[in-house]
Amino acid sequence: MRIQxxxxxxxxxxxxTGAILIFVGLNEETRMAEFEQHQQAQRIEVGAELxxxxxxxCHGLRGEGIADLAPALNxxxxxxxxxxxxxxxxxxxxxxxxxxxTGRQVSTRPELYPGAGIPAMPTWSDRFGGPLRDDQIESxxxxxxxxxxxxxxxxxxxxxxxxxxxxxxxxDPVARGQAVFERSGCTGCHTIDGISSGAVxxxxxxxxxxxxxxxxGFTADAYIRQSIIxxxxxxVEGYDDLMLKTFAETISQxxxxxxxxxxxxxx
Numbered sequence: 001m002r003i004q005x006x007x008x009x010x011x012x013x014x015x016x017t018g019a020i021l022i023f024v025g026l027n028e029e030t031r032m033a034e035f036e037q038h039q040q041a042q043r044i045e046v047g048a049e050l051x052x053x054x055x056x057x058c059h060g061l062r063g064e065g066i067a068d069l070a071p072a073l074n075x076x077x078x079x080x081x082x083x084x085x086x087x088x089x090x091x092x093x094x095x096x097x098x099x100x101x102t103g104r105q106v107s108t109r110p111e112l113y114p115g116a117g118i119p120a121m122p123t124w125s126d127r128f129g130g131p132l133r134d135d136q137i138e139s140x141x142x143x144x145x146x147x148x149x150x151x152x153x154x155x156x157x158x159x160x161x162x163x164x165x166x167x168x169x170x171x172d173p174v175a176r177g178q179a180v181f182e183r184s185g186c187t188g189c190h191t192i193d194g195i196s197s198g199a200v201x202x203x204x205x206x207x208x209x210x211x212x213x214x215x216x217g218f219t220a221d222a223y224i225r226q227s228i229i230x231x232x233x234x235x236v237e238g239y240d241d242l243m244l245k246t247f248a249e250t251i252s253q254x255x256x257x258x259x260x261x262x263x264x265x266x267x
Contacts, residue, residue, distance in 0.1 A: 056182075079151055
């Protein structure tokens with residue numbers, strides 16, 4: 001009797017195990033799809049944070065682009081015609097990853113954006129001297145591609161002018177200067193504690209203190225102005241000549257004055 005009970009329980013256990021395996025197997029595809037969706041959502045979330053820190057200064061907070069500086073990414077053009085324009089044979093994801101990783105040494109649209117003879121976009125991959133890991137760049141690509149559904153919907157992207165003062169800051173030159181700093185793309189390359197964390201250019205957190213000591217005979221005001229208008233005149237040790245040379249033409253005198261006041265206040 002005892003042996004028969006053991007045989008029955010063993011058979012029951014085998015049957016239940018088989019049923020569980022069948023159930024799991026039948027639902028594995030759904031489970032894996034849900035897992036992949038969750039992983040993709042995490043990548044997009046990480047990419048959104050990275051874009052906010054590193055990319056919005058040139059490409060706009062919502063990827064709308066900034067006139068005379070960098071193109072829109074939240075745009076139907078990127079998702080429909082861009083690969084054909086540049087002759088890219090791979091996927092859009094590969095194109096975004098490659099462009100972010102190696103940067104853009106020469107602008108593909110110099111009539112619209114800087115890059116004729118100077119780097120148009122810095123290198124971001126740590127494999128080429130940039131600050132981001134491969135997985136971070138993949139997350140950025142996932143975030144950018146997540147705009148496709150709305151971008152292809154035909155919504156026109158409005159480019160933001162680089163020299164239009166923000167009326168919200170009209171009373172405070174430091175605040176106006178910060179607005180210029182942010183919309184001119186400076187946040188993508190320079191760190192100022194509490195404002196930006198770019199790693200391509202020098203840290204500007206204390207530039208108001210050290211600017212007057214950089215070049216003999218130059219006041220802080222004069223040094224900062226020269227660094228914006230003629231950035232190759234003096235290079236901080238450890239940094240390459242990557243800064244755009246077009247601000248003398250694209251930034252108004254009023255914006256330049258406010259930007260200098262803002263940077264002098266960083267002490």
